[in-house]
Amino acid sequence: GAGVSQSPSNKVTEKGKDVELRCDPISGHTALYWYRQSLGQGLEFLIYFQGNSAPDKSGLPSDRFSAERTGGSVSTLTIQRTQQEDSAVYLCASSLWMGGPEAFFGQGTRLTVV
């Protein structure tokens, strides 16, 4: 596609429910990142995928968070048993390779846990 696509753009869920957030990166980009941004804050790194290498999961805040990338393309971030503190904008980005030359961001998914 022309850019990074994320869905849904907004998601309201009840506390305790599971949610899945989807990211379609730019075709041919081998690196894919997930970040979380709380209101007025910076970007918190969650996880990245680079080609067929094992993903770097060092930023995932708890074992309720997981992500996969199928076929080196689409990625899904899953949050199980959502909590109110999970409310944030979840941003996905892709780049040709890890660290460069630039990352292209989707418009994010705004998750609200009520």
Add this chain to the structure above:
Amino acid sequence: SQQGEEDPQALSIQEGENATMNCSYKTSINNLQWYRQNSGRGLVHLILIRSNEREKHSGRLRVTLDTSKKSSSLLITASRAADTASYFCATDALQGAQKLVFGQGTRLTINP
């Protein structure tokens, strides 16, 4: 931690003035990038400067990099109301994991 820190956290200036934002980081890097974010959604890449470069220009943007001080600055000249946004620096480490790590951002407001 590799994470960058932007300074100031917020900046408000009059249209036409120059805006300067600073970024500091902790580890040796390959590249440093600046991004802009409008309305809390997707970020847009502005400029990349490599670790062996000291200054780079793109239109009204000027970026400097001082690897000895582990710092960078972004200068926006002749600011416009449309420049109102949050600006973030991002680095990828020279060694180890080369993930992009972002700072906390500077919120820039241009007053007409």
